[in-house]
Amino acid sequence: MTTPRARWTPRRAAAAAWGLAALPLIAIVLALAVGAIVILSSELILGGSFDPFLPVTAYRALIVGAFGSFDAIVDTFVATSPLVFGGLAVATAFKAGLFNIGVQGQFLMGALGAVVVGVALSSQPMPIAIVATVAAGILVGGLTGFIPGLLKAVSGAHEVVTTIMLNYVAVSVLAALVSGPLKVPGSPSPVTYDVGNAAYPILFGRNGHLGILIAVLAVLGVRWLLYRTTIGFEIRTAGTNPDAAAYAGMRPRRIIVVTMSLAGALAGLAGTDVVLGVTHQMTSSFGTTVGFDSIAVALLARTEPYGILPAALLFGAMRAGASLMQIQAGIPVELIDVIQATILLVLVATPVLRRLLRLRGARSGIATTPTITRSYGGEVAP
């Protein structure tokens, strides 16, 4: 990082790109191979006729489902956009040495905030309704991130435990509100009113909504914040070495609170994205796989904002294509979870992989700051 920047040549650029992409690509290929083995062995478990080409059929359906037509590609983008926000929420926290596993809860709370304000403003002019609703999603999500941040800064309670607990609290809060005060009176099932004018307008295709554009802007914004602003510098310094940060006059505790709030706000945007872009209302079983997916996206992107886009696109495509895979090949959508877990397992074991495959130029698979486990025992930041 401190080496002077070498003159740009195509060859050096290619080597750098290979260094960044080699291990993630190997992990993806290995995971797809493991997925194929899993498909074949589940055929054996179930009995019936054994089709050795079922993995091919399944992956073909997955790809067609994700990229087979213009509408399919747009739906892939739609599935990608919350993962971009969620991935940024995890990655930003990683930069400060914090592990935000609470994206699921912040996502749900942000979505809830968006529904409350969106329904209230559903007949207001569209720009006002959208801006206020998005602000509510950011605010409520940010508040849900602020709480574990504050607890960590004040008492040292590790965010891994507190954010997971808040995930379950969020599920209960959502269920209580959607089946209580937010429920459409007389409706047989717990469901809220529609957000009406607060819904993101469709910009392209059948479902391509404004949130996709906001997701791309968020990547640029977070990248700018982390690498071009004072607070970003402080976040990265505190993540690398909180003692050095404190010595330099920064306040690591304040940085913890600010970073967790920021991460919560980004996760809240993910919730807002799903409510305003896709569902337009909320049922008591509202909830997706965004929480775990976001951790996978951030790790696969080595916590870099620009890496979030391809990583989120990969998982977004798999989520979008999975239902066609289930229909055509009879493989449950949960296969995506298996593939995702395998990618992560390969990434975390990369020191071994690098030795085995002699990938000298490749950078390590997991690039997190060294302080995540450090404060685990409840050490209060300096």
Place this chain on the structure above:
Amino acid sequence: MDALYGIPILGIVFQLLGYIIAIVPPIAPIIMRSATPLALGALCGVLCERSGVVNIGIEGTMLAAAFTGWVVGVGLAPVFAATPTALFGITPALVIALLAALGVALLISAVHAWLSISVRADQIISGTIINIAAFGVTGYLNAIIARASPTSAGAFTAWAPPQALTDLPVIGWIIAMFFAQGPIAMSVLLFVVVLQVLLFRSRWGLRTRAVGEHPKAAETVGIDVIRVRYRNVILAGLFAGLAGAFLSMESGNSFQAGMTTGRGFIALAAMIVGRWTPVGALLAALLFSSFQALGQALSFSPPGGELGSIMTSIPAQFYDALPYLVTIVVLAGVVGRSIPPAADGQPYEREAAT
């Protein structure tokens, strides 16, 4: 009593205290049952962290063990169509399923040990990945197997202590709490006591704590840090495995995707609040589980009067969230004063021989 309950506003607090004192003995066995997976998970954490390895993957290990126990039981139920024995309802299928659950838990903790000790990966990341992997693989296999509408091998049943014992005044309910239980819940007390004694009174315990506090010093006096860590982390998997088996083979006889619902993490909080000691962890687990049991107590024995109308007017979801909220509050209140093993979470790198 009535005078105390009648005081405006403050009276409600007294009514609540009275209700809790009255309700605890009858629901004590339920409290212990909810505490079992938490306490066993916390024992897993204590064993790992006393040796200097952070294990966030308890949740996933539990989940995988719960699934394995259930699915092996499903597979074996038609093979061994045995009638359950009177003691704990043990059948050959259940015993083999339990062993399989423990085997899978050992395997997963071996993976965690390898990743955190040999690969020297960030231990919180590797634990999280174990959680994600366990969730994914069990969810997938469950979706596949659910199509065959499987029948379970049943579950372990609780022992009924003699009426004369449970009817004893003052201590009768404590006997019922720990012994009117199935085999796994009953074993918790034994494990806690044994582990507490071993950890603080045996050579193995001293070595384990030395490796967790100051591995370099331990190595200097001839303790093989890497070996101690491997052995303890893998052994700890047994407790997470028992916790998982309890969920799908003792407190229930089915499996649902993600059925551990954060218990592995509450277990970690219990370990921290219990200051990394087995007895402390059990007490903390009992504290957390009493809030879990409170919701159940309300449904079958709601308090009367003013308190009753307040407590039943609160949405049921509040009581679902209560154990998680209590965990956050207690953890935040205790954590600063609870000091972890000094080398917790730090990979150990042996110095090169010169």
